[in-house]
Amino acid sequence: MLENILRTLPQVLFDGITLGTVYAVIALGYTMVYGILKLINFAHGEIFMTGAFIGTAILLAFSSLGWIGTLPIIILVLVAMFLTAGVTGAIGVGIERIAYRPLRKAPKLIALISAIGISFLLQDLVRFTTEFANDGNFYLIGPELFKSNINVPLSKMASFLSDASFKTSFLFVLVTAVALMIILDVFVNKTKWGMAMRAVAQDRDTAALMGVNVNKTISLTFFIGSALGGATGVLFAVQYGTIDPYIGFILGLKAFTAAVLGGIGNIRGAVLGGLIIGVVEMFAAANLSTLTNHVIGAEYKDVFAFIILILVLLFKPEGLLGKALHEKV
Amino acid sequence: MTHLLEVKNLVSHYGQLQALREINFHIDEGEIVSLIGGNGAGKSTTLKSLSGLVNVTSGEIKFLDKSIVNLLPHQISAMNITHVPEGRRIFPEMTVEENLYLGAFNVRDKAIIKERMEKGFEYFPILKKRLHQKGGTMSGGEQQMLAIARALMNQPKLLMLDEPSMGLAPIIVDQIFEIIQELNKSGITILLVEQNAYHALQIADRGYVLQTGEIILSGTGKELIENDEIREAYLA
Numbered sequence: 001m002l003e004n005i006l007r008t009l010p011q012v013l014f015d016g017i018t019l020g021t022v023y024a025v026i027a028l029g030y031t032m033v034y035g036i037l038k039l040i041n042f043a044h045g046e047i048f049m050t051g052a053f054i055g056t057a058i059l060l061a062f063s064s065l066g067w068i069g070t071l072p073i074i075i076l077v078l079v080a081m082f083l084t085a086g087v088t089g090a091i092g093v094g095i096e097r098i099a100y101r102p103l104r105k106a107p108k109l110i111a112l113i114s115a116i117g118i119s120f121l122l123q124d125l126v127r128f129t130t131e132f133a134n135d136g137n138f139y140l141i142g143p144e145l146f147k148s149n150i151n152v153p154l155s156k157m158a159s160f161l162s163d164a165s166f167k168t169s170f171l172f173v174l175v176t177a178v179a180l181m182i183i184l185d186v187f188v189n190k191t192k193w194g195m196a197m198r199a200v201a202q203d204r205d206t207a208a209l210m211g212v213n214v215n216k217t218i219s220l221t222f223f224i225g226s227a228l229g230g231a232t233g234v235l236f237a238v239q240y241g242t243i244d245p246y247i248g249f250i251l252g253l254k255a256f257t258a259a260v261l262g263g264i265g266n267i268r269g270a271v272l273g274g275l276i277i278g279v280v281e282m283f284a285a286a287n288l289s290t291l292t293n294h295v296i297g298a299e300y301k302d303v304f305a306f307i308i309l310i311l312v313l314l315f316k317p318e319g320l321l322g323k324a325l326h327e328k329v
Numbered sequence: 330m331t332h333l334l335e336v337k338n339l340v341s342h343y344g345q346l347q348a349l350r351e352i353n354f355h356i357d358e359g360e361i362v363s364l365i366g367g368n369g370a371g372k373s374t375t376l377k378s379l380s381g382l383v384n385v386t387s388g389e390i391k392f393l394d395k396s397i398v399n400l401l402p403h404q405i406s407a408m409n410i411t412h413v414p415e416g417r418r419i420f421p422e423m424t425v426e427e428n429l430y431l432g433a434f435n436v437r438d439k440a441i442i443k444e445r446m447e448k449g450f451e452y453f454p455i456l457k458k459r460l461h462q463k464g465g466t467m468s469g470g471e472q473q474m475l476a477i478a479r480a481l482m483n484q485p486k487l488l489m490l491d492e493p494s495m496g497l498a499p500i501i502v503d504q505i506f507e508i509i510q511e512l513n514k515s516g517i518t519i520l521l522v523e524q525n526a527y528h529a530l531q532i533a534d535r536g537y538v539l540q541t542g543e544i545i546l547s548g549t550g551k552e553l554i555e556n557d558e559i560r561e562a563y564l565a
């Protein structure tokens with residue numbers, strides 16, 4: 001049994017890390033907003049989903065223009081991501097203005113309910129628009145972009161390993177997600193507005209006394225978080241092909257779990273949490289059946305993210321890299 | 330002559346609670362004005378009303394003859410009115426250097442920022458040695474020095490200090506008060522809020538005494554130190 005697990009481990013790790021980076025980038029959106037407003041932006045999963053639809057629509061448009069196949073695919077996907085990020089970023093800013101800012105002095109629970117309301121609104125809006133534009137279907141199938149597979153002949157290197165293989169889209173997702181995280185890290189730690197974001201997160205009033213425009217900084221945070229979420233939606237669509245308006249819910253929950261696991265409010269924690277959840281999930285998918293003698297199948301893999309969430313909340317509620325917080329939502 | 334800052338019939342509330350009851354005072358350019366009073370008198374509320382952290386219910390605040398009532402804090406900060414809040418409020422997760430950079434958030438020119446930083450190190454040489462230390466790990470005295478140095482990064486025309494001596498050893502308090510006087514000599518007008526009334530009145534040109542949201546006494550620093558009521562209430 002152990003042999004089996006070891007055999008597939010390289011593949012599990014690769015898939016898990018790729019999935020983990022997707023969770024990580026979405027988790028960044030939760031954690032940034034929580035850091036600055038102490039609010040769980042429940043609608044963030046839906047921003048991701050909206051991004052997946054906008055990106056797919058753009059790619060379908062490229063396809064009908066005949067650009068796919070003539071222009072380099074990586075460039076086209078990056079352009080789609082960039083445009084989508086702009087739109088979802090703007091949606092995020094709008095949501096904050098309309099649904100959260102008026103409630104800033106209200107109890108956090110009220111804002112949370114407002115966030116859940118926005119989630120449903122986005123789901124229905126996307127569903128309605130898609131059905132309208134897509135002959136009554138609410139799911140969307142994107143153009144197939146990365147067709148090739150890459151094989152890594154691990155068994156030639158070590159006889160106890162199986163070969164690993166992955167779609168080139170995985171590699172694209174991995175590289176892009178890592179690049180997004182590096183850009184964000186540099187922005188937050190090295191630029192003036194990144195410093196303003198950290199200052200507002202640590203002490204809003206004092207940041208204002210320094211001359212920081214707090215509302216502008218909060219809008220910026222929503223823009224960046226939502227732009228990242230939308231861009232990741234495009235990555236997801238590219239990787240999995242078919243999307244529906246409800247993909248944001250479970251993915252959002254898992255990404256949120258990743259944020260809590262790493263320590264909500266902590267940017268590097270979100271990345272760590274995302275990677276852990278991604279790897280655990282893939283490990284479970286590959287090995288659950290073997291480990292339980294076929295009693296529990298791979299379809300139960302989703303449970304693990306939430307088991308981790310419960311364990312974290314019980315034993316280390318501040319998360320792996322988080323500090324003990326005074327206020328909990 | 331018009332005053333640098335003029336406050337007329339200022340009223341501020343926290344919800345239903347009225348914290349300031351029509352207070353009047355002014356500050357002239359180049360002065361040190363001390364605002365003293367016991368716990369809960371409304372001293373911090375006065376500073377917060379001036380810097381925009383608390384919404385003013387009614388009344389007028391004029392700085393250089395312009396109304397600043399209910400401007401946002403960052404707009405007031407851009408007018409070089411700089412508030413060092415009670416409890417220093419250093420950004421704990423940021424280095425000394427980052428804290429200082431934030432103090433100069435209104436400034437674009439990197440050369441000016443560097444220059445002001447060097448100027449701050451002249452007053453507080455210790456900060457130069459601690460440049461990469463996290464603010465939250467500094468001692469209380471060091472944090473107060475950083476808080477003042479950070480405020481100087483904004484080149485204040487009016488520097489408002491809320492209880493800079495709070496919780497500090499006497500020797501550090503003396504040092505801080507000396508620096509406040511030096512800053513004043515260099516041309517900065519100062520509004521000093523203190524519970525340490527004796528010290529604050531000693532270095533003040535003028536002072537006001539606040540009690541439950543009302544100004545009950547005013548005069549030169551010397552007059553107030555010699556006032557019997559004050560001796561009894563604040564200097565005993």
Ligand SMILES: Nc1ncnc2c1ncn2[C@@H]1O[C@H](COP(=O)(O)OP(=O)(O)OP(=O)(O)O)[C@@H](O)[C@H]1O
Nearest residue numbers: 343346348366367368369370371372373374375524
């Ligand atoms: N955020 C707040 N919400 C509600 N009431 C407040 C708030 N801040 C201050 N108060 C109340 O307003 C009044 C004035 O408080 P303020 O902080 O201005 O006093 P202070 O003179 O600075 O006192 P201290 O010397 O203790 O700092 C007090 O009665 C206080 O309880």
Ligand SMILES: [Mg+2]
Nearest residue numbers: 372373374415
């Ligand atoms: Mg006070």
